[in-house]
Amino acid sequence: MDTLVYLRNDFEDYIPATYPSELSIQALDPEDIPGVAKIAKESFAAYKGHYHTDPRLDPVKATEVYSSWAERCCVDPAVANHVLVAKLDGKLVGFRAIRVNSSDEAEFILAGVAPGMRRRGIYRxxxxxxxxWCKAAGVTHVLNSTLLINTTVQKxxxxxxxxxLESYHTFHKWFD
Ligand SMILES: CC(C)(COP(=O)(O)OP(=O)(O)OC[C@H]1O[C@@H](n2cnc3c(N)ncnc32)[C@H](O)[C@@H]1OP(=O)(O)O)[C@@H](O)C(=O)NCCC(=O)NCCS
Structure with a gap:
């Protein structure tokens, strides 16, 4: 099982924050797609979500769920409407996918930062x-879900x- 926490931002008193200028956050270039899938594979290899914590599931296949999801975020507008990538000295170091759920709501759906590039403020x-991007798209609020144990994202x-906002448990039950 795992527990997913939903966080919400209502754009109350919204003033865009800033981040170090050497970091380049830009819209996905189709050439970046294999790199996004690779970062997802590295980022979620030791994840503690409900697939990886189920001893009956192959951990390699559990990780492939995330790299395949990241790839679909890049090519299928039903999965994600916008993907941001981070580049440092021209090298792809992370991705962030966003989906617009309705005229009011957008959701951050998947993100990863290359393991060697963490704790530099890239996720921030x-x-x-x-x-x-969500503010410019005209929605009134943004959701972001993460595992209860993912305190980095929450902080x-x-x-x-x-x-x-709220949280959900996901359980696996094998009927045999
Ligand atoms: C979670 C994840 C995206 C965070 O990425 P990141 O780029 O390392 O995140 P940031 O650097 O913005 O913040 C991470 C920490 O570094 C700190 N930090 C930021 N800039 C820093 C700097 N220049 N020097 C030192 N620490 C810094 C932040 O305060 C934060 O500290 P905290 O964990 O004590 O709160 C990354 O660890 C990851 O890909 N994990 C696996 C996949 C995952 O969990 N994805 C998100 C699913 S919702």
């Missing part, structure tokens, strides 16, 4: 640019105006 920059997001 994605949240800032993601909020800017970065709450510092940027998100609050905890």
């Amino acid at each position: 920059a994605f949240v800032i640019e993601g909020l800017n 970065v997001c709450t510092k940027l105006g998100f609050y905890a």
Whole structure:
């Protein structure tokens, strides 16, 4: 099982935050898609979501769920409407996918930062640019879900105006 926490940002008193200028956050270029899938594979290899924590599931296949999802975020507008990528000295170091759920609501759906590039504020920059994109798209609020144990995501997001909204448990039951 796992527990997913939904965080929400209502754009209350919205003033865009800033991040270091050496980080380049930009819209996905189709050439970046294999790199996005690779970062997803690296980022979610040791994840503690409900697929990886089920001992009956192959952990390699559990990781492939995320790389395949990341790839679909890049090519299928039903999965994601916008993908941001981070580049440092021209090298792809992370991605952030966003879906518009309705005229009022957008959702951050999948993100990863290359393991060697963490704790430099790249995820924080994605949240800032993601909020800017959602604000410009005209929605009134943004959702972001993450595992209850993913305190990094929760801390970065709450510092940027998100609050905890609700949470869900997902259980696996094998009927045999
Ligand atoms: C979660 C994840 C996206 C965070 O990416 P990141 O780029 O390392 O995140 P940030 O650098 O913005 O913030 C991470 C931490 O570094 C700190 N930090 C930011 N800039 C920093 C800097 N220049 N120096 C030192 N620390 C810094 C942040 O305050 C934060 O600290 P905290 O964990 O104590 O709150 C990344 O660890 C990852 O890809 N994990 C696996 C996949 C995943 O969990 N995806 C999100 C699913 S919703």
